[in-house]
Amino acid sequence: MCGIAGVYGLSDQHLLRKMCDVIEHRGPDDAGYYVDEQISIGMRRLSIIDLSGGHQPVFNEDGSIVVVFNGEIYNFRELREDLEKRGHIFSTNSDTETIVHAYEEYGNDCLNKFNGMFAIALWDTEKKELFLARDRLGIKPLYYSLFEDKLIFGSEIKSLIEYGLKPEIKEEALSEYFTFRYVPAPLTMFRGIFKLKPGHFIKIGANGFHANSYWNLDFTTSEGSEGYFKDKILEILKESVRKRLVADVPIGSFLSGGLDSSIITSFASELSNEPIKTFSVGFYGSDYDETPYSRRIAEHFGTDHTEEWVDIENTSVLPKLIYHLDEPLADPAILPTYLISETARKKVKVILSGEGGDEAFAGYGRYQSELKAHNFSKYLPRVLKNSAFRLGSIIEESKIKKYALYAGSRNGQKNSYYYRLKLRDNGHLNPNILQIDDTNLPLDLFYEYDNYLKSMLKFDINYWLPDDLLMKVDKMTMATSLEARVPFLDHNLLELTSTIPPNLMLNKHLLKLCANDLLPKEVMERKKHGFDVPIREWFEKDTLDEFLSEEKINSTPYLNNSEIQKIRERHRAGKGDYSVLLWKCLCYTMWYNEFLSEN
Numbered sequence: 001m002c003g004i005a006g007v008y009g010l011s012d013q014h015l016l017r018k019m020c021d022v023i024e025h026r027g028p029d030d031a032g033y034y035v036d037e038q039i040s041i042g043m044r045r046l047s048i049i050d051l052s053g054g055h056q057p058v059f060n061e062d063g064s065i066v067v068v069f070n071g072e073i074y075n076f077r078e079l080r081e082d083l084e085k086r087g088h089i090f091s092t093n094s095d096t097e098t099i100v101h102a103y104e105e106y107g108n109d110c111l112n113k114f115n116g117m118f119a120i121a122l123w124d125t126e127k128k129e130l131f132l133a134r135d136r137l138g139i140k141p142l143y144y145s146l147f148e149d150k151l152i153f154g155s156e157i158k159s160l161i162e163y164g165l166k167p168e169i170k171e172e173a174l175s176e177y178f179t180f181r182y183v184p185a186p187l188t189m190f191r192g193i194f195k196l197k198p199g200h201f202i203k204i205g206a207n208g209f210h211a212n213s214y215w216n217l218d219f220t221t222s223e224g225s226e227g228y229f230k231d232k233i234l235e236i237l238k239e240s241v242r243k244r245l246v247a248d249v250p251i252g253s254f255l256s257g258g259l260d261s262s263i264i265t266s267f268a269s270e271l272s273n274e275p276i277k278t279f280s281v282g283f284y285g286s287d288y289d290e291t292p293y294s295r296r297i298a299e300h301f302g303t304d305h306t307e308e309w310v311d312i313e314n315t316s317v318l319p320k321l322i323y324h325l326d327e328p329l330a331d332p333a334i335l336p337t338y339l340i341s342e343t344a345r346k347k348v349k350v351i352l353s354g355e356g357g358d359e360a361f362a363g364y365g366r367y368q369s370e371l372k373a374h375n376f377s378k379y380l381p382r383v384l385k386n387s388a389f390r391l392g393s394i395i396e397e398s399k400i401k402k403y404a405l406y407a408g409s410r411n412g413q414k415n416s417y418y419y420r421l422k423l424r425d426n427g428h429l430n431p432n433i434l435q436i437d438d439t440n441l442p443l444d445l446f447y448e449y450d451n452y453l454k455s456m457l458k459f460d461i462n463y464w465l466p467d468d469l470l471m472k473v474d475k476m477t478m479a480t481s482l483e484a485r486v487p488f489l490d491h492n493l494l495e496l497t498s499t500i501p502p503n504l505m506l507n508k509h510l511l512k513l514c515a516n517d518l519l520p521k522e523v524m525e526r527k528k529h530g531f532d533v534p535i536r537e538w539f540e541k542d543t544l545d546e547f548l549s550e551e552k553i554n555s556t557p558y559l560n561n562s563e564i565q566k567i568r569e570r571h572r573a574g575k576g577d578y579s580v581l582l583w584k585c586l587c588y589t590m591w592y593n594e595f596l597s598e599n
Contacts, residue, residue: 002027002056003478004068004121004142005159006041008130008204009150016040019159025324026070026155026478032056034066039123039130043068046481048247048350049076054094060104061089064125067103069096070155071118071140072485074243079113103131111201111214115243115490119155119196129205136215136491137356138185138198138466141474143326145193151204156475157326160193167596168192171436174558178430178584179422181330182468184445189327189591198466215491217461219447219454222499229500230513233493237514240490241267244352252277252348254340255305257293257523259363259508259515260354264487266518268352269301277348278303281340283312283532293526300520308343312336312534315543319590324479328591330584331468332533337476345480353477355469356488359461360497361508367456368507370420374452377410385410392428399576402428413455414446425580432563433585453502461494536579539571548586556592559585 003026005019013035020031020042027044034041034057043056049072057066073079076095079102084090088101095116102110103122108131117139122131132153134142144153145160152163161167168191173183185195196202199215224232241264245251253265255278268276280294291307298305312335321334344351358364377385389408395401402423409419421427447458470486477484497505504510515524538544548568553561564585571578 002043002045002068002070003155003159004041004043004070004119005154006039006068006121007150007152007163008039010040011035011037012040015163016042019154019162020044022158022162023154023156025481028481030055032068034068034123036125038128041066041068041121041123043070046349046483048072048249048483050092050094051248053092054096056096058092058094058096058100060100065100065104065122066125067096067099067120067122069099069118069120070142071116071120071135072244072483073098073114073116073118074246075113075115077246108201108203108212108214115492117485117489121153124205127205129203129207131201131203132196133201133214134196134198136199137461137470137489137494139470139474139486139489141471142196143188143193144196144202146209147192151202151209157188157190157193160190161595165190165193169557169592169596171558174588175430175434175436177328177330177588178434179427180463180468181425181580181584182464182471183327184463184467195467198462217458217494217498219449219458219498221451221454221501224500226504226510226513229496229504229510232496233510234514236490236493236496237263237487238267238271240487240493241352242271243490244485244487245271247350249349250277250347251350251352252279252344253303253352254278254344254354255280255294255297255303256354257290257295257297258354258526259511259519259523260357260488261294262297262519262523263357263511263515264352264354265297265301265303267487269303275302275304278305279340279344279347279351280305280307281336281343282307282309283336283339284309293523296520297523306343306347310339310343312532313543315538315547318547319594321476321479322587322590322594324475325471325591326475328584328587329468329471330580330587331472332535332583334472334476335533337472338479341477341480341482341484345482348482350483350485351477353473353484353486354488355473355484355486356465356494357508357511359457359465360488360494361511362453362457362502362505363508363511364460366420367453370417370456371452371506374410374413374416377407377416380407380410382411397429397432402426413448413452416452417456417459418446425584426567426576426578427581429563429567429578429581433560433567433581435558435560451502453506454498457498457505461498465489535583536571536577539568539579539582544586547590548582552589552593553585555597556589559589 003023027046029047030045073095076098079098083101118135119140119142120133170191173187185197282291388404392404
């Protein structure tokens with residue numbers, strides 16, 4: 001695990017060191033660089049596997065292939081055995097070296113051989129060609145920019161800014177952020193800087209610049225009984241956890257006491273030769289306490305459990321978190337994710353996390369409510385829908401406006417889910433807040449299958465998962481120099497669950513069947529509950545005023561201060577819950593002041 005950075009078309013080791021030093025938190029244990037007349041690539045290393053011999057960059061036998069790499073290749077031992085049979089000679093015991101020899105053997109197709117999370121930069125000294133790749137699900141981030149005749153890349157945008165790129169706001173990205181709570185790939189909030197999309201690779205060299213997809217999840221439904229799918233899920237998920245327990249440093253598991261983290265802890269405890277270390281955090285000032293559930297699971301599996309209490313009201317850490325995110329991400333769970341990562345890092349370098357369970361097994365409540373609303377709307381005459389939409393367009397801000405727009409927009413799957421996202425968080429007020437054109441987002445972001453649930457899952461796995469959840473986990477864990485591994489996002493598991501009949505998927509039906517024999521009854525009966533961050537109460541008081549002051553709003557472009565103040569007053573007067581919308585404004589304002597403000 002580490003961070004990578006570099007420039008194609010430039011030989012400059014001094015600059016390269018600066019680009020790597022700014023992401024030292026991702027890899028405080030080691031650094032490595034390679035520079036020739038056409039390339040500068042480097043990395044910061046968090047030593048996890050082959051602690052003494054895994055230094056990067058790594059080369060092939062004759063030094064013609066050079067690689068730096070962020071992530072883990074979990075099946076590296078099996079790959080190594082096969083590659084050695086094919087004549088390749090290894091000089092380390094690291095997973096990184098399998099990338100070099102697999103590329104020699106298979107070229108671009110080596111990516112289909114890897115089971116892991118990764119951002120790869122590989123330089124072919126003979127072809128003078130740079131190969132950049134990102135893992136299938138987007139667990140590890142990779143940013144790039146084409147500037148003049150150069151390509152600049154890095155695990156974080158901070159490295160690209162260190163190169164000298166002038167930060168400017170991408171207006172289209174700002175509009176998307178206020179709709180989705182994040183910026184969907186390939187855009188970022190910075191003009192001219194892009195995310196490499198999950199499951200994609202780039203090549204740049206004498207033949208020009210090419211970006212290609214190497215993996216795409218197929219949601220075509222396959223046949224199989226409930227028992228068949230249950231057995232396959234248990235088999236693949238257990239193997240996924242086993243692979244992610246490979247390390248030469250201590251490993252732990254986040255444990256909320258919910259379904260996903262408890263299943264992971266169950267398998268980890270079974271597969272580990274010693275009690276697995278588990279971590280949960282209780283938050284002073286929170287209305288919800290999940291520590292009794294995590295404590296119960298820890299006792300059930302005999303884990304080495306750490307429970308720590310922290311102050312959820314400690315918002316002074318927010319500027320640090322915004323800095324580490326690189327671009328605005330309006331997910332309040334960044335705060336508890338960072339705090340629990342700080343706790344875990346005191347005892348381990350690697351943590352297992354439950355991200356992906358809701359996307360793999362259709363666990364979000366919004367899927368059920370959206371299906372009901374969508375199915376009901378089929379019976380509404382189009383003229384009634386059109387009338388409702390016109391009504392919503394002309395009346396003043398109110399709940400009626402939101403629901404009239406919502407009911408009137410339901411013409412097909414794409415429109416239904418698009419407006420579901422667009423209108424949540426009081427998104428009908430976005431045009432009032434943003435002094436830019438409220439351009440409709442491209443509907444080609446949305447996929448359409450015969451079954452609406454499949455369409456929603458396809459969208460969320462392609463965008464919500466990598467650009468919100470996984471970005472949050474990567475940036476908050478790496479801010480504390482902690483590596484997070486996500487067993488639910490083994491591509492073999494996703495390739496199975498995406499084909500399961502929808503009637504077996506909704507509300508984690510199959511996953512709950514799998515868990516019946518693994519977990520205590522009280523955990524199975526527990527209602528789903530996410531991290532409780534009291535932003536509603538914060539905005540009712542003056543807790544966040546220093547971060548969303550009128551002065552800071554006025555100094556942040558594209559925001560309408562008077563409209564934001566109206567919304568804040570409505571929220572404080574109890575005339576509606578505008579907390580997420582205000583949180584979007586706050587994160588954007590803090591980001592601008594961190595990265596773009598002249599002050």
